[in-house]
Amino acid sequence: MSVRVLVVDDSGFFRRRVVAILNADPGIEVIGQAANGREAVVEALKLKPDVITMDIEMPVMDGITAVRHIMARRPVPVLMFSSLTHEGAQATLDALDAGAADFLPKRFEDIAGDREEALRVLRRRVRTLGLRHTQTRTDATPIPPTPRRAAAPAPARAASAPASAVRSGRTPAFRLQDFRIVLIGTSTGGPVALQKVLTALPADFPLPLLLVQHMPASFTPAFAQRLDTLCAIRVREARNGDGLEPGLALLAPGGRQMVLESRAGKARIRVMDSDPEQHYRPCVDVSFQSVAPVFGRQTLAIIMTGMGADGREGVRLLKDKGAQVWTQDEASCVVFGMPAAVAEAGLSDRVLPVDEIGTLLASGMKAHA
Incomplete structure (x- = not known):
């Protein structure tokens, strides 16, 4: 056809x-x-x-x-x-x-x-x-309507468990206090999906977030500014030497790579030129892999809508360190590529509709308090 x-x-x-x-x-x-x-x-x-x-x-x-x-x-x-x-x-x-x-x-x-x-x-x-x-x-299923923040988010629930959860016989419990950082990787459909997730978070969200969205260099400043205007948390484009702060989301600059380094016991952002052979600039794999040795099991990694498989290898390294991984479900994705690659590799702990990801993140604050 x-x-x-x-x-x-x-x-x-x-x-x-x-x-x-x-x-x-x-x-x-x-x-x-x-x-x-x-x-x-x-x-x-x-x-x-x-x-x-x-x-x-x-x-x-x-x-x-x-x-x-x-x-x-x-x-x-x-x-x-x-x-x-x-x-x-x-x-x-x-x-x-x-x-x-x-x-x-x-x-x-x-x-x-x-x-x-x-x-x-x-x-x-x-x-x-x-x-x-x-x-x-x-499939006779309506195309998802224009993605907008729901007036009343649906109660959080764990969707059908992926292979890794099925093997263990349960979906891992989620407690925000188990983590020190949240990573989110997206591509096609990502701008609206990120907006849905981040606008669900309160201003006092206790963890820093790193965002990697495939986007040109001229777009990321405007996108970060738009998210910052819409969200209760703070959002801005990452700069070289940035530290991590609770309730601050740093967006990887377009056309470059954002990595996390540990300097004198403190986590700092390094923004660097991309390897000419690197297809994605910024690249989810590059950013996620850099977080693994810094925060390891205290990392929550989320892969949402996008073409291809960027993020799978970064998630694999994080999983080896004991991190928890969420993926967006197929029905709410514009393109079910990146989340599918992670889920099919047995690396996803939760599969969630996009409307429930932010809600579940925010609900984890109760245990964190």
């Missing part, structure tokens, strides 16, 4: 370019085009695509408004094309908050240094989002 795509952009040249790139993949079929947001809404309802690629700045109706209309009427994965500027970051985050699933730079040379690799990334991203949608549609 081919992934059916609607391409939306006010530039006819760019539309033709995207159509040619996508149609070169036998698993993708472009079924329509639109030149503005209003046309996109009409075509989305008429053609019922599996994926929509969407520009942000367009006449008549912009891409963000179009995403809101589409999500309200017929939710479908939307891949935004964004400029790598501060203004582009703000607009892209608005689009993700409106319900878009993911984004890519509009300049293909910003996706990857090699042109052919950039085209492969675009096709792979469209296929992954589309197959997730067709699977959901085949």
Whole structure:
């Protein structure tokens, strides 16, 4: 079954370019085009695509408004094309908050240094989002609505236990007092998932948090600022030499690597350039592996929505030290890649819907008090 795509952009040249790139993949079929947001809404309802690629700045109706209309009427994965500027970051985050699933730079040379690799990334991203949608549609399960913080979070519960828990015959008990740090790794769908989790935490949350989200360098300052505005805890982009503080979440800077080091008995952040061979910048594995020798079993690691398997090897090293690991469940993921890789390796202690992760973290404070 081919992934059916609607391409939306006010530039006819760019539309033709995207159509040619996508149609070169036998698993993708472009079924329509639109030149503005209003046309996109009409075509989305008429053609019922599996994926929509969407520009942000367009006449008549912009891409963000179009995403809101589409999500309200017929939710479908939307891949935004964004400029790598501060203004582009703000607009892209608005689009993700409106319900878009993911984004890519509009300049293909910003996706990857090699042109052919950039085209492969675009096709792979469209296929992954589309197959997730067709699977959901085949299962007759509604696409998850625009992720927003629930007015009244559901009571925390442990979902179906993964392999590691099944072998032990129980899901490990959760007590916040057993930990000294919380790690969260995310990719596709991560900005909204992180917002859901972090907004559930109170200002007096007693542990520091390290966040690793696959994101360009121009986006992470704006994303950290947005989270800081929305959350009761403090959130900011990590800086070299930062110490850890209760209720402070440090976001790995885009395009670089964030690691934790122990200096004179104190844990400090080191932000460093990435190895050219490292695919993810920042990389969940790199950050998580650096925490293992510092906090070991006193670490709570959480892997949420995202493509690929980044985080699995970092989690494996943490598990060897006795750390506890949670993964987001498939139903609430935009892409069940990273959490699946961890769960399938038997490394997950709890599998939870995204709405319950923050709630459970906050509930652990009762035992911590």
